[in-house]
Amino acid sequence: MKKFWLATLLFLAACSPSGPSQTELERAAALAEGAVGKDAFLRTDKVRLLDSRLLDKDRLEVALAYDIVFTKDFPEAAHDLGAGLAPDLFARFGSSLAAMSLKMEYGLFRKGERRQRQQHLLLEKGKEGWQLADKQQ
Template sequence: MMRPTTSFAGLLLAALLLAGCAPSGPSKADVQEILQSQLDPSTEVVRVETVDQLNAAEQGDVWLTDVKATLRFPQSLTDVAQGMQENGGAAESLSRLGLMLRFGKFEAGETRPYRTRLKLIEGKNGWMRAEPTSE
């Protein structure tokens, strides 16, 4: 006959093993990388400094991910505009102009909170957006 403590330990071990198999969703690092590539892959205008809060829920193959992040602007709006005039290509200038319109006036070193919802899927090479950005 099995002792009660032995059977309890066995049940606890089984529960821990099963919990390890449950899908966990994207990590903060995954979301930070995706968000950075969505906002400004060059990181010259805006950087995703931290993902402060992450709430993810699985819906079929897609994970709905509510994100609260901190963005940092390494240059001022004036510096970005001057850089566009001096040495920006057409595509790069359009991208920077879009960021300037989106975030308005900003100073070098300024941080701002940022909230968004991402739809993510997990592929062979990691997490990615489930749909193109509409922002």
């Protein structure tokens, strides 16, 4: 009888949907923070899954806690946001808006500074595993 229950538990465990891996959670946090690409001014670290809720078989809401570590000082990051723009009046205005937006989101920061963040994200299961959903609800 014990073997039957053990086999049943193993079967149910194998049939249950698997959640995202640690690598997939780290990638989702990095994408959500914009910490990907050559113009990234921060990186994510110590990503932890706090909670998850399966919405349907291919959509999962996760609550993550992680640290962000700034890889540039605020002035350098603000300058880099407007670096590819043409040097005209409208480009300077756009660069100023980007710097104001950056300051509103993160405040003033220094290279190497670490801050704790928490965020709820929507993940979708695709061909390449769990990924950040295109439309966050």
